[in-house]
Amino acid sequence: MNLPLLSLKSLISKPLTSILSWLLLTFGVCIVTLILLVSDQLKSEINKNAAGINMVVGAKGSPLQIILSSIFHIDFPTGNISLKQADQLSKNRFITSAVPLSLGDSYRGRRIVGTTIAYPQLYQAQLSQGDWFVEDLEAVIGAEVANELSLKIGDEFASQHGLDEAGDDHGHHDFHVVGIMAPTNTVMDRLIIVSVRSVWLVHEHEEKQHAEEHHLEDSMFYLKRLKLEVTKEELENGAITSLLLTYKSPMAAVMLPRTINAMPDLQAASPAFETARLFNIIGTGVQVLNILGMVVVIISGISIFIALLNSLKERKYEIAIMRSLGASQSAIFIHVILEGFFLSVLGGITGLLVAHIGIGILGDTIDGLNTEVFFFLYEEVYILLGAIGLGFTASILPAIFALKTDISTTLSKG
Amino acid sequence: MTETIIQYQNLVYQYTNSNKLAFGDGKIGKGEHTLLLGSSGKGKTTLLHLLAGLLPVKHGEVLALGQNMSEMTHRALDRFRGENFGLIFQQAHLIKSLSVLENLEVARFFGNSKRAKNELKQLFSDLGIAEIASKRVTEISQGQAQRVSIARALVNRPKIIFCDEPTASLDDHSCGLVVNLLKSQAETYGATLIIATHDHRIKSEFPKQIEL
Numbered sequence: 001m002n003l004p005l006l007s008l009k010s011l012i013s014k015p016l017t018s019i020l021s022w023l024l025l026t027f028g029v030c031i032v033t034l035i036l037l038v039s040d041q042l043k044s045e046i047n048k049n050a051a052g053i054n055m056v057v058g059a060k061g062s063p064l065q066i067i068l069s070s071i072f073h074i075d076f077p078t079g080n081i082s083l084k085q086a087d088q089l090s091k092n093r094f095i096t097s098a099v100p101l102s103l104g105d106s107y108r109g110r111r112i113v114g115t116t117i118a119y120p121q122l123y124q125a126q127l128s129q130g131d132w133f134v135e136d137l138e139a140v141i142g143a144e145v146a147n148e149l150s151l152k153i154g155d156e157f158a159s160q161h162g163l164d165e166a167g168d169d170h171g172h173h174d175f176h177v178v179g180i181m182a183p184t185n186t187v188m189d190r191l192i193i194v195s196v197r198s199v200w201l202v203h204e205h206e207e208k209q210h211a212e213e214h215h216l217e218d219s220m221f222y223l224k225r226l227k228l229e230v231t232k233e234e235l236e237n238g239a240i241t242s243l244l245l246t247y248k249s250p251m252a253a254v255m256l257p258r259t260i261n262a263m264p265d266l267q268a269a270s271p272a273f274e275t276a277r278l279f280n281i282i283g284t285g286v287q288v289l290n291i292l293g294m295v296v297v298i299i300s301g302i303s304i305f306i307a308l309l310n311s312l313k314e315r316k317y318e319i320a321i322m323r324s325l326g327a328s329q330s331a332i333f334i335h336v337i338l339e340g341f342f343l344s345v346l347g348g349i350t351g352l353l354v355a356h357i358g359i360g361i362l363g364d365t366i367d368g369l370n371t372e373v374f375f376f377l378y379e380e381v382y383i384l385l386g387a388i389g390l391g392f393t394a395s396i397l398p399a400i401f402a403l404k405t406d407i408s409t410t411l412s413k414g
Numbered sequence: 415m416t417e418t419i420i421q422y423q424n425l426v427y428q429y430t431n432s433n434k435l436a437f438g439d440g441k442i443g444k445g446e447h448t449l450l451l452g453s454s455g456k457g458k459t460t461l462l463h464l465l466a467g468l469l470p471v472k473h474g475e476v477l478a479l480g481q482n483m484s485e486m487t488h489r490a491l492d493r494f495r496g497e498n499f500g501l502i503f504q505q506a507h508l509i510k511s512l513s514v515l516e517n518l519e520v521a522r523f524f525g526n527s528k529r530a531k532n533e534l535k536q537l538f539s540d541l542g543i544a545e546i547a548s549k550r551v552t553e554i555s556q557g558q559a560q561r562v563s564i565a566r567a568l569v570n571r572p573k574i575i576f577c578d579e580p581t582a583s584l585d586d587h588s589c590g591l592v593v594n595l596l597k598s599q600a601e602t603y604g605a606t607l608i609i610a611t612h613d614h615r616i617k618s619e620f621p622k623q624i625e626l
Binding site: 001002006009010012013014314317318320321322323324325326327328329330331407408411412 | 459460463466468469488489492493495496497501503505507508509510511512516519520521522523524525526566570578
């Protein structure tokens with residue numbers, strides 16, 4: 001027999017109250033941990049995807065929407081900007097690179113992005129199989145797309161208009177897969193990338209406005225910054241969705257937005273600013289949930305406190321007997337403290353485990369979350385220590401009452 | 415004259431409400447089983463608790479086994495009590511979360527017992543409670559519980575066994591059994607019994623009596 005065993009037996013002998021305290025603590029720790037894990041993964045996800053992009057230029061509208069649609073590919077684009085304007089802007093002396101994006105089509109829910117090779121290069125994406133797209137209607141797909149839609153090199157698919165699965169087919173213009181990218185853990189994994197002209201081509205044919213021969217006969221222009229080769233006609237009438245800009249100097253952050261926003265059709269959006277704004281919006285909700293989690297944790301502490309205090313009434317005689325058998329006051333103190341300690345360690349650990357299992361399940365259903373169940377953050381150590389500290393604090397007072405038990409008075413009462 | 419096992423001098427206990435109990439002097443020899451007698455309120459239990467080290471001695475002196483208990487620290491007194499004294503009360507007060515056997519192991523643990531674990535079996539059969547050793551405390555009868563509490567007092571081979579009204583809640587038959595059991599076990603282990611009681615049924619069993 002020893003003190004820890006004695007405390008454990010005491011907990012087991014009152015299973016209902018012990019389980020209640022344990023469940024409450026598990027629940028509270030689980031909420032706090034889950035929030036920590038989700039917000040951390042969201043943040044790292046956002047930072048990873050926005051890395052290297054200083055500014056996004058799109059059609060007039062909400063800057064947040066531009067960021068969400070052009071960087072994270074989750075919202076709808078604000079509209080189109082003309083290629084001519086984009087080209088002019090790309091020649092600005094504050095810019096080192098400008099990547100054109102043409103959005104709006106999808107295949108079975110995966111977004112098709114008309115762009116140049118510079119786009120995957122922003123994310124250091126490598127090919128795991130095949131080649132980058134060169135010709136019209138050649139497509140390179142992200143690792144996740146390849147996996148989930150079981151697409152292989154040489155497979156053909158028809159794009160759909162719109163960004164959800166309910167869009168109309170674009171008809172017979174079949175894309176074919178020429179390359180598959182290696183996983184990058186960024187938004188790139190979930191995209192299908194094609195050339196800008198491929199997107200135009202699909203739309204032109206649908207609209208059937210132009211004769212087919214035009215771009216064979218026209219002389220070609222090379223737009224240097226955009227790395228696009230277009231016909232004169234395309235330069236005049238073509239449109240893209242947005243431009244991803246990289247600054248040449250910090251001065252650009254001051255000068256460019258003003259210049260761009262002064263143009264009637266363009267809207268500049270800063271990823272850093274907009275994601276900070278996004279965090280602010282989410283932050284309130286996160287805080288409310290966090291407070292809820294803390295409240296549950298504190299309630300579990302109170303429940304440990306009450307359970308111990310209640311049991312002391314019954315165990316007064318047992319404690320007096322232990323003292324008469326030679327137990328010191330400190331032994332009694334430790335005996336009671338250990339009960340709170342065991343409960344809080346158990347609750348803390350199961351809380352963390354449940355949170356990690358929960359994030360594993362969430363990761364499978366929500367795109368873009370790290371699905372690794374056993375990805376631990378150092379903050380979790382603080383949560384565990386906090387839970388244990390709480391159990392300790394909750395049992396201090398009962399333990400003091402226990403050690404102060406007047407053995408003579410208690411035992412002389414019968 | 416046999417060797418003195420416990421003695422007290424000038425022993426006074428002052429309750430907070432100015433109620434003062436004076437016990438004077440007393441001496442008990444080794445093997446000299448003693449009854450502490452007196453009507454309610456005379457302080458039988460108080461004297462027993464003072465001698466057993468459950469109450470701090472503030473006025474006067476108690477010498478047990480040649481050591482002055484009045485001068486011991488709390489911790490030393492706890493240890494001294496656990497190692498040398500066995501205590502039996504009117505109620506068994508067994509620890510409910512444990513089995514019968516585990517209750518005895520707790521006594522072994524707190525009393526720094528020299529007795530080996532397998533010796534507990536012998537004790538169980540001596541007291542006729544071998545068959546309930548693994549039972550939960552809530553499953554045994556009151557008579558059995560009292561036997562377990564006697565076993566618990568014997569676990570650490572005490573030099574002195576203090577009993578506070580051990581027979582008060584027992585019928586005549588059980589009362590006789592318990593007295594015989596206490597005597598025989600005290601004999602076996604060479605312990606001295608000190609019993610506080612107002613139970614007339616057992617007066618004739620013990621020649622040495624201290625009347626309060």
